[in-house]
Amino acid sequence: MNSPQNPVVAIVGPTASGKSTLGIEVALQLNGEIINCDSVQVYQEIQIATAKVPLEERKGIPHHLIDFVSPLINYTAAEWAREAVTKIEEIETRGRVPLLVGGTGFYLRALRQPFFASPDTDAALRQRITTIRERRGPEYVHRLLQRLDPTGAKRFFPRDWPRVQRALEVRIQTGRSIVAQMDDRPAPHESTRRLRILALNPPRDELYQHINRRTEVHFESGLVDEVCNLLAQGVPAESSALGAHGYRRVVEFLRGERSLESAIDQTKLDIRHYAKRQLTWFRHENGVEWFAGFGEEMGVLGSVMESLMAPAQPK
RNA sequence: GCAGGGGUGGUCGAGUGGUUAAUGGCACCGGGCUGUAAACCCGGCGGGUUCACACCCUACGUAGGUUCGAAUCCUACCCCCUGCA
Numbered sequence: 001m002n003s004p005q006n007p008v009v010a011i012v013g014p015t016a017s018g019k020s021t022l023g024i025e026v027a028l029q030l031n032g033e034i035i036n037c038d039s040v041q042v043y044q045e046i047q048i049a050t051a052k053v054p055l056e057e058r059k060g061i062p063h064h065l066i067d068f069v070s071p072l073i074n075y076t077a078a079e080w081a082r083e084a085v086t087k088i089e090e091i092e093t094r095g096r097v098p099l100l101v102g103g104t105g106f107y108l109r110a111l112r113q114p115f116f117a118s119p120d121t122d123a124a125l126r127q128r129i130t131t132i133r134e135r136r137g138p139e140y141v142h143r144l145l146q147r148l149d150p151t152g153a154k155r156f157f158p159r160d161w162p163r164v165q166r167a168l169e170v171r172i173q174t175g176r177s178i179v180a181q182m183d184d185r186p187a188p189h190e191s192t193r194r195l196r197i198l199a200l201n202p203p204r205d206e207l208y209q210h211i212n213r214r215t216e217v218h219f220e221s222g223l224v225d226e227v228c229n230l231l232a233q234g235v236p237a238e239s240s241a242l243g244a245h246g247y248r249r250v251v252e253f254l255r256g257e258r259s260l261e262s263a264i265d266q267t268k269l270d271i272r273h274y275a276k277r278q279l280t281w282f283r284h285e286n287g288v289e290w291f292a293g294f295g296e297e298m299g300v301l302g303s304v305m306e307s308l309m310a311p312a313q314p315k
Numbered sequence: 316g317c318a319g320g321g322g323u324g325g326u327c328g329a330g331u332g333g334u335u336a337a338u339g340g341c342a343c344c345g346g347g348c349u350g351u352a353a354a355c356c357c358g359g360c361g362g363g364u365u366c367a368c369a370c371c372c373u374a375c376g377u378a379g380g381u382u383c384g385a386a387u388c389c390u391a392c393c394c395c396c397u398g399c400a
């Protein structure tokens with residue numbers, strides 16, 4: 001019943017490349033619904049610097065997995081992948097086409113290559129390890145891992161603390177090395193075989209200009225006030241939500257650690273670096289079809305539609 | 316005009332006679348990524364030839380000089396900053 005004629009479309013690419021706009025246009029033409037694939041847009045309440053498409057600009061296209069997680073929670077890729085599968089099924093049941101739109105390559109990969117089964121994050125354990133890291137440095141944590149799980153320790157650079165800490169957590173929680181478990185991936189959802197991954201690749205210098213301009217607009221639109229309010233509401237400064245681009249630097253500004261100007265400049269830089277990493281990610285992701293240009297360009301929409309109407313390229 | 320300080324690679328900034336194409340930071344480029352991923356980490360980074368060991372060229376304001384050897388010492392000139400006029 002589900003053939004390649006019923007594709008699941010993913011629109012990916014660097015930030016500010018016009019994915020959202022393109023996604024809506026493609027959805028209109030394919031009778032689709034959009035599933036957000038961006039690790040920041042999932043959060044409620046943070047608004048200005050997230051580049052979420054406002055409701056009135058969605059042209060009636062339903063958007064899922066957007067604006068639905070409290071900023072108090074630290075959402076994860078595995079959760080997203082699970083919920084995305086559910087949404088894909090729901091949308092297809094309605095006879096519509098699911099469109100995954102967003103720049104978080106890691107989320108998309110979590111969907112295509114599900115993670116090995118592991119216990120939920122133990123917040124207390126994570127906090128304990130984090131405290132150790134803050135007091136004694138990431139290398140110290142790496143040495144701990146070396147003792148408990150030498151194989152795992154070899155796999156990660158000592159300073160790569162998120163991965164080192166996770167490996168340590170897994171070793172402690174399951175009694176086994178993370179490395180020994182990594183190949184136990186569950187089979188991906190059937191729909192991932194019908195994925196058409198379309199990636200935008202605008203000229204790098206123009207993309208960087210877009211990013212710079214967009215960042216200035218965000219600050220002019222009251223980003224600083226937004227952060228003040230969020231902090232006042234009790235959203236922790238260390239939350240994933242406030243770690244997002246823009247928010248993070250404004251928090252530093254409010255703490256007096258940098259000037260407003262430096263917060264703006266650093267945000268621009270953060271985002272430019274991010275865009276580059278996204279490009280790297282998708283360049284090496286399997287089965288990606290590239291389109292030069294921004295998603296807002298009519299020509300790009302044209303070639304995207306043309307390519308979607310044609311059968312998928314054999315890989 | 317006088318006195319003092321300074322001009323180093325895209326940028327900031329070390330280096331004060333000899334493994335110096337020149338520490339380091341940033342930018343930039345490339346790469347990684349298995350429940351924090353808008354996070355975190357790794358590598359390259361004057362130019363040219365080479366698969367590679369390697370080799371050649373050009374570089375520390377400009378022009379000369381001293382020296383076996385200079386970004387580092389000397390002379391002149393140009394420019395910048397500070398103080399006094």
